[in-house]
Amino acid sequence: MEFRADFILGVFSTFTFSCTIPLVQFLIYTRTSGYPDWSFAQILLFSAMLLFWSGITETAFGEIKYSIQDKVKTGSFDRLLVLPYPAIIMILTKGFNYRSFGTILAGAIALVYSILNLGIVVQWWQILLFFCFLVIGLLFYISLLILYCTLCLAIVNMMRLKDIFDKLVSFSFYPAEIFGGVFKFFYLIIIPVAVWIYFPVQILLHRLDIYMLYAMLISILLLFLSLVLWNLRIKKYTSAGG
Amino acid sequence: MKLLSETIRLHLKVYLYYRWAFFISIIIDPVMLVLIISIFTTIYTNGQQEIILGYSCTQMIWYFAAVRFYYALAVSYSDNELSQDILSGNMIVRLIKPIHVMKWFFSKSAANKIFAFFLEFLPSFFIFLMIVYPDFLTWLSFIKYLLLMIPAFILFFLISFLIGTTGFLLKSISALQMVKAFFLQFVSGAFLPIDFLPETARRIIGYMPFQYICYIPARFLLNMPETAGWGYFLRVLAVGGIWIVILYILCRIYWLLMIKKFTAVGC
Numbered sequence: 001m002e003f004r005a006d007f008i009l010g011v012f013s014t015f016t017f018s019c020t021i022p023l024v025q026f027l028i029y030t031r032t033s034g035y036p037d038w039s040f041a042q043i044l045l046f047s048a049m050l051l052f053w054s055g056i057t058e059t060a061f062g063e064i065k066y067s068i069q070d071k072v073k074t075g076s077f078d079r080l081l082v083l084p085y086p087a088i089i090m091i092l093t094k095g096f097n098y099r100s101f102g103t104i105l106a107g108a109i110a111l112v113y114s115i116l117n118l119g120i121v122v123q124w125w126q127i128l129l130f131f132c133f134l135v136i137g138l139l140f141y142i143s144l145l146i147l148y149c150t151l152c153l154a155i156v157n158m159m160r161l162k163d164i165f166d167k168l169v170s171f172s173f174y175p176a177e178i179f180g181g182v183f184k185f186f187y188l189i190i191i192p193v194a195v196w197i198y199f200p201v202q203i204l205l206h207r208l209d210i211y212m213l214y215a216m217l218i219s220i221l222l223l224f225l226s227l228v229l230w231n232l233r234i235k236k237y238t239s240a241g242g
Numbered sequence: 243m244k245l246l247s248e249t250i251r252l253h254l255k256v257y258l259y260y261r262w263a264f265f266i267s268i269i270i271d272p273v274m275l276v277l278i279i280s281i282f283t284t285i286y287t288n289g290q291q292e293i294i295l296g297y298s299c300t301q302m303i304w305y306f307a308a309v310r311f312y313y314a315l316a317v318s319y320s321d322n323e324l325s326q327d328i329l330s331g332n333m334i335v336r337l338i339k340p341i342h343v344m345k346w347f348f349s350k351s352a353a354n355k356i357f358a359f360f361l362e363f364l365p366s367f368f369i370f371l372m373i374v375y376p377d378f379l380t381w382l383s384f385i386k387y388l389l390l391m392i393p394a395f396i397l398f399f400l401i402s403f404l405i406g407t408t409g410f411l412l413k414s415i416s417a418l419q420m421v422k423a424f425f426l427q428f429v430s431g432a433f434l435p436i437d438f439l440p441e442t443a444r445r446i447i448g449y450m451p452f453q454y455i456c457y458i459p460a461r462f463l464l465n466m467p468e469t470a471g472w473g474y475f476l477r478v479l480a481v482g483g484i485w486i487v488i489l490y491i492l493c494r495i496y497w498l499l500m501i502k503k504f505t506a507v508g509c
Contacts, residue, residue, distance in 0.1 A: 012417075020424060020433065027438045028281075033289025066416070070326065099417065163313060164270045171277055179280045 019106075021054070021173050022047035036177050042205065045114035049197050049204075050173055052107025055100050056134075057141055062097030064145055065162045068152045077153075078239050088230055091149055092142065120204060129203045133212075137196045140219035144169070146226035150233045172196045189214045191222075245341055246349055253353030271310045271366040275373055278306040295437040300376060301464045302435075307370045308387075308460035309432050314362040316394040316455055318351040321422065324406030325415045333504065344403060344493065351399050376464075383465040386475050390459040393482040397455050400489035401426070407493070410500040431457030451485035454478065 025047050029040065038046070068091060071077040080087040115122065148165050155161065172193035179187050188194050192215035199212050286292070286299040297305065324347060327333045336343050405422050409415045427433050429452040436444055436457050447453055458478055462469045469475065 016421075016424060020428070024433050027434055028285070031438050032285045032294055033291065034285075036284065036288045074330075167270070167274050174277075174281060178284045180284075183276060183280055 019051065021170075022051055022110075025050075025173070035175055038175055038177065041114070041118050042201075045111070045118060045204065046175060046197065046201050048107060048110035048114045049201050050107075051103060052111050053137070053196050053200075055103030055105075055107045056138070058097055058100035059104055060097075060138070061092065061095035061141070061145055062100055064091060064095035065148065065165060067091075067094065068149050069161065072152050075239050081234075081237075087234065088146060088149065088227070092145065095145075115204060118205075120206075122204065126203050126206075130200050133195055133200045133203065133216075136216050136219050137200075139223050140192065140195055143219070143223040143226040146223075146230050150226070150230045153233050153237055169193070172198065175201075189218055192218050195219055246345055249341060249346060249349035250353045250356070253350045254356065268362070268365045268369065271362075272369050272373060274310060275303070275307060275370055278303050279374065295435065296466070297435065297437075297464075298378075300374060301378060301466075303374050304370075304376050304379075304464055305435055305460050307366075307374075308463050309456060310366060311363055311391075311463075312394070312430075312432060312456040312460070314358045314366070315355060315391045316398045318354075318395070318399045318402045320347040320351055320399060321402040321406035321409075321415065321419055323347060323350070324403065325409040325419075328409040328504070329413060337504075344497065347403060347406075348399055351395070351402075355395055378465045379463070380465055383462055383469065386469065387459050387463040390454075390462055390475075390478065390482070393479065393486060394455045394459055396486050397451055397482065397489065398426075400486065400493055403493050404489070404496060407496050407500045410503045426452060426455070429453065430455040431460065435460075451482070451489070454482045454485065 025043060029035070029043055034040070035043065068077075071080070077087075080090045083090060144165070148161070151161060171187060171191075176184055176187055176194055176198055187198075188211040194211070195215050199209075199215065202209065202212075282299055282302045286294065286302075292298060294302065324343075327336055333343075336346060339346070401422070405415065405418055408418060412418065429436075429447050429450060431453060436447055436453060439447070462475070462478075
């Protein structure tokens with residue numbers, strides 16, 4: 001609360017910013033013929049899940065993308081290396097962004113409304129699978145953040161890296177039916193961004209798929225791979241800035 | 243002018259040291275284009291439409307390619323750098339240098355854009371050409387687009403500098419930066435072409451300078467009907483120039499007001 005005006009504006013702006021993607025989805029859907037196999041009510045559910053998921057990731061890890069580049073450029077990253085905990089743990093735990101909590105609430109409310117609007121009866125196994133994918137999704141997101149931090153250490157000064165990360169993540173903002181062939185395969189399995197929004201929504205819509213299992217396994221594998229790359233990069237790290 | 247050109251050269255040398263950072267875009271931008279191609283090919287095929295809101299499928303895809311170019315050629319991070327200098331106390335050093343802070347950050351942004359033009363824009367443009375050939379594109383429309391990106395960059399810089407100067411008052415402006423990013427992306431047409439917005443919103447945006455940053459230059463790149471002659475081009479340049487003068491005067495006045503609130507934080 002040291003910067004109170006920034007805090008108040010931050011809560012408002014984060015919520016508004018998070019509503020952008022669902023709004024873009026709505027505008028595309030209403031001004032064009034929409035997406036195949038998705039009704040308007042189902043797209044609303046997808047958008048609500050998108051809002052909910054964005055709130056979770058921004059609240060838990062929102063500050064990381066901003067802080068890591070500054071730390072590496074100014075040299076204050078070196079301080080993390082002398083602490084008695086792994087540097088990556090320190091980075092990940094310092095990512096908490098209080099401003100996005102409102103987005104989680106808004107997303108949860110929109111999610112419940114969409115489910116009621118669609119008349120879906122949610123079974124206990126769906127709730128279990130839903131939370132399972134939330135956890136797997138978080139692990140996969142963490143693996144991408146670790147890769148992002150690794151790139152920051154390697155490149156040091158790249159202002160667009162955050163934009164690029166956000167654009168890559170934006171693949172998950174659209175249902176799989178948008179993509180065809182190889183790209184759908186990438187979306188569902190190779191770089192399974194579908195675990196964040198698409199698969200949880202499919203679970204709620206009673207549309208299970210074998211790709212869900214593959215995506216879970218790949219997500220866990222990518223987490224280990226990202227940690228290996230991070231450790232390799234740390235060994236080659238030479239301080240920059242200061 | 244000599245001082246400005248020397249500081250631009252200085253920053254170019256700094257960016258030359260981190261030149262590999264610019265090459266990342268060459269890999270990532272085509273991947274983003276694939277996403278755009280997938281989305282709009284599906285939308286156009288699903289609706290069995292050849293034209294949506296005046297855009298053919300190829301033009302719609304290239305609109306979003308123009309948005310990628312906008313990030314390379316126009317977007318400036320001066321607000322963030324200014325804010326960080328204020329918070330860290332580096333502003334003291336900036337203020338005693340024989341160059342105005344605004345000129346310093348402008349030269350830094352200009353150097354970044356010069357680098358980005360050769361190492362981000364040109365390679366991405368040629369890769370996009372190979373992926374989706376723009377049958378509508380002509381040399382004239384391309385040159386007009388490049389010429390319009392110069393005032394687009396200046397406009398974006400002035401807006402960023404205005405936001406960054408607020409750091410003297412608020413100290414931390416991260417939230418304000420988010421508001422600016424969200425607002426600018428929406429009203430400049432970086433999220434979606436402004437044609438997707440309701441009529442009332444389009445009319446309001448028409449009175450603002452933001453569409454000259456992304457949306458209108460993109461329409462020149464797409465060689466849309468209204469961009470055919472020189473009349474509209476010169477009118478856009480003139481209006482963009484007027485907005486640059488207005489924003490420049492605003493920046494100078496705002497700077498004079500805000501600098502009085504400066505107290506060094508940290509050293």
